[in-house]
Amino acid sequence: MSEHTPAVPSAVSFSKLGVPAPLVTALSRRGIDSPFPIQAATLPDSLAGRDVLGRGRTGSGKTVAFALPTLAALAKSGRRRNPGAPRALVLVPTRELATQVAETITPLATALDLRTMVIFGGVGQGPQVNTLRRGVDVVIATPGRLEDLIGQRHVRLDEIEVTVLDEADHMADLGFLPAVKRLLDATPQNGQRLLFSATLDNAIDQLVRRYLHSPVTHSVDSAASPVPAMTHHVFHVSRENKPAVVRELVAGQGRTLAFTRTKHAAKKLAKQLTASGIPAVDLHGNLSQSARQRNLAAFGEGTTRVLVATDIAARGIHVDDVTLVVHVDPPSEHKAYLHRSGRTARAGAEGVVVTVSTPDERGDTRTLMRQAGIRPTSVDVAPGHPAIEALSGPVAELVTPSPVVESAERPRGGSGSRGPGRGGSGRRGGGSGQPRNSDASRREDSRPAGGSGRRSGGNGSAVVHQSSTPRSGGLAQFSSGRRGR
Structure with a gap:
């Protein structure tokens, strides 16, 4: 396996790299x-038909890096x-990443009269079929469905001519390698x-040795590479003050993504x-696909400034201008x-990251930062501390809440429920919809299959992308701010 980490010439262009007109x-x-950089590094080899192993952190532009040679190969x-x-x-x-990737690829495929679609669980399979x-x-698919x-x-x-594994390390972390190998x-x-x-x-090395032929490796940015435009902070708070501090942190006028366990x-x-x-809107594995898309759209369009999410949003959620x-x-x-x-400081933009740490979390937080190679600015805060507004910015005008409408949650098990990644029923309603207690994002999007292959009885709509009628959402992937994905 050969490895290259080339410098990117200042005058490089997609045309000079061999991308079709x-x-x-x-x-x-x-x-x-x-x-x-990841695109300039990998395109000469991938467009030439070589197997490529590309390493780059989230937001580095990997989607375009594999979309261009894939589409060029099919056209050729x-x-x-x-x-x-x-x-x-x-x-x-994950299904979120599948949708995001499709929204990036579909406008490009349209230029070559090629059709794209997504396949994932948690919705009825009929439209996909x-x-x-x-x-x-x-x-563009998750393994289970x-x-x-x-x-x-x-x-x-x-009849597959080109196969792409995106976020391969995440698939390994979630236990999907057996399905990927099959x-x-x-x-x-x-x-x-x-x-x-x-x-x-x-885990990735196993895939490389078994499935890639004399691959060229391009390492541009690893996950641990520091992002110069991203600043890291730790707010040490008492447990009783934590809710108020969090509320003040997310009350700014910018777009904020808050993660819970x-x-x-x-x-x-x-x-x-x-x-x-x-x-604020939430994003987690108990939501139906329509609720996920609705909440993501509200956040992406700016009608809601705060998205509260579990780790399901740590990858595959690509929204411009997340400042905090x-x-x-x-x-x-x-x-x-x-x-x-x-999720912030993407494609050269600036961003701020704040970790809220209670006294019982101090030791774990310190270890976490050391392992991540981060040296954060740490401060003890209470509600009203000037460091809060310094990071969150001016407080936005409060909005009188409308009557609460429950987000649709996926029903738990039962005779007709099969799980989201295995062609699950996708049925709406008809149950208590009680959320599971743990954040099982490792299984909630594309659970490896191995069942009987029964038909899904669901009537939920699937998200499919026909390049002849691209979704308007796909244009957001190519905003003037030049997104990484």
């Missing part, structure tokens, strides 16, 4: 005229689009394979903030801290 034009129309081969037999596969760990029957070029559809013979992978085994051995990851640990805590905090005049990330509950390990924090 229609794709260059599509990028330019969306304000992207020059490549990010010119093979026919056949029902149920996609020509390119992008595997991702129908789209597959019509034929698509690129499938894809395996379910393969088991039901709705899709096959024997899916890779179903693709042609002579196809091109691109693997992108924030870290290159032993559990789904219940995320839901509770969002309600409390909204009731106090700070509009608050770790309401410090994460359990340093990689989660880095990925949570990576």
Whole structure:
């Protein structure tokens, strides 16, 4: 395996790197005229058809880095689009990331008259099956639902020309490697394979040795690389003062992402903030897909300034101009801290990260920062402390809350429920919808399949992307601020 970490020439352009003209034009129309380092480093090899292993932290531009060579390869081969037999596969760990990747790829695919779609669990499979029957070029999928559809013979992978593993380290962390290996085994051995990851640990090395052919490794930014425009702070607070300090932190006029450890805590905090005049929405695994998309849209469009989330949002949530990330509950390990924090200071923008630490969390927080390679500014605070407003900015005008409407939550088990990543029922209502106590994001998006391959009985709508009618949301991926993804 050869490794390159090349310097990026100041005059480099997508055209000079060999990107086809229609794709260059599509990028330019969306304000992207020059490549990010990970793109400039990997494109010469990936466009030449080589297997590539790219390491870059979240927000470094990996999606465009693999989207361009994937689409260029499909256009070059010119093979026919056949029902149920996609020509390119992008595997991702979560449904949120699947949607985000599709929104980036779809406008580019349109320029080459290629079709894309997403496949993930937690919604009814009917729309996905129908789209597959019509034929698509690129499938962006989570492992569990894809395996379910393969088991039901709705899709096959024997015509795959390019396979991409995005956030491979996260898939390994969530225990999806067995499913990923089964899916890779179903693709042609002579196809091109691109693997992108924030870290290159032993689990990733297993995939590289088994599935990539003489890959070129490009390491631009690891997950532990410092982000110059990101400042880190620890607020030491008493347990009784914590709610008030958190409320003051997120009360600024900027866009804030607050992380909690559990789904219940995320839901509770969002309600409390909204009731106090700070509009907030929650994001966690108990929400239905429509509720997730609705809440993400409210946050992305700016109608709500605060998103309270579990670690499900630590990857795959790419919203411009998140100025503040608050770790309401410090994460359990340093990689989660880095990925949570990576929601701000993206693509060269500035950002602030604050960890709220109670006395019983001091030791763990100190260890967390050391393992993450972070030297934060630490201060003891109480409500009204000047350090709070210094980081959160001027306080926004309070909003009188509307009557609370419960977000739709997925029903728990039962005779017809199969779990979100395995072609689950996707049924609405009809149960108490009590949230599970632990934040099981490692299983809530694309649980590895292995069941009987029964049909989903759900009627929930799937998110599918036909490049002939791209969603307007996809344009947000190419905003004038030049997003990393």
